[in-house]
Amino acid sequence: MTAFSSLPLSPTTLANLQQLGYESMTPIQAASLPVALAGQDLIAQAKTGSGKTAAFALALLAKLNPRWFAVQAMVLCPTRELADQVTVEIRRLARAEENIKVVTLCGGVATRGQRASLENGAHIVVGTPGRIMDLLEREYLSLENLNTLVLDEADRMLDMGFFEDIATVVKQTPKERQTLLFSATYPEGIAKLAQQFMRDPQQITVKAPA
Numbered sequence: 419m420t421a422f423s424s425l426p427l428s429p430t431t432l433a434n435l436q437q438l439g440y441e442s443m444t445p446i447q448a449a450s451l452p453v454a455l456a457g458q459d460l461i462a463q464a465k466t467g468s469g470k471t472a473a474f475a476l477a478l479l480a481k482l483n484p485r486w487f488a489v490q491a492m493v494l495c496p497t498r499e500l501a502d503q504v505t506v507e508i509r510r511l512a513r514a515e516e517n518i519k520v521v522t523l524c525g526g527v528a529t530r531g532q533r534a535s536l537e538n539g540a541h542i543v544v545g546t547p548g549r550i551m552d553l554l555e556r557e558y559l560s561l562e563n564l565n566t567l568v569l570d571e572a573d574r575m576l577d578m579g580f581f582e583d584i585a586t587v588v589k590q591t592p593k594e595r596q597t598l599l600f601s602a603t604y605p606e607g608i609a610k611l612a613q614q615f616m617r618d619p620q621q622i623t624v625k626a627p628a
């Protein structure tokens with residue numbers, strides 16, 4: 419068991435984790451957070467329910483500047499349901515910090531509300547590749563200040579045929595960004611994603627106990 423306090427996290431964040439009942443890190447968090455917080459690219463593989471969301475959320479929140487109204491982090495997810503879950507978890511982890519705005523951007527709803535949320539200032543966007551691509555094309559969204567890109571449930575995004583959409587979106591982000599990829603399995607396409615969009619990624623796998 420590893421305590422969150424072994425990580426370079428702010429006292430506010432540590433107190434909030436304690437209030438949320440997060441007493442110690444899960445294995446994937448203990449293995450990936452030191453790497454992610456050090457700014458390195460990361461491919462992390464662990465089964466569903468192992469706490470992967472906090473593993474990337476704490477890393478992107480640690481870098482975020484709440485006083486700068488620019489989209490600094492983006493999480494790409496395969497479905498709207500998963501994007502909603504990630505948004506809820508990021509908000510829980512960020513609730514003690516000053517006013518961090520997280521906006522969910524998925525298809526199936528009108529773009530108008532999403533556009534208004536973006537105009538009001540978003541620090542973090544969470545969404546599906548198709549809708550994000552659409553918002554970029556219409557110039558409602560800019561990713562020029564992005565410093566962290568997360569590909570969550572990358573295996574499922576590949577299953578759903580999102581490779582080209584992901585590529586289109588990633589091309590509109592700065593090259594100097596940190597890229598974190600999370601997946602439950604490691605199909606062939608992941609290596610292709612890593613080769614094209616990641617810089618010397620550390621690969622971490624947490625095996626389920628036998």
Ligand code: ADP
Nearest residue numbers: 440441442443444465466467468469470471472
């Ligand atoms: P995954 O993305 O790997 O499927 P989630 O990030 O959705 O897993 O986490 C599963 C559940 O575990 C969530 O309800 C989350 O709030 C909880 N959780 C995550 N990390 C911790 C922790 N360190 N201690 C206690 N609960 C945690």
Ligand code: MG
Nearest residue numbers: 470471570571
């Ligand atoms: Mg997950």
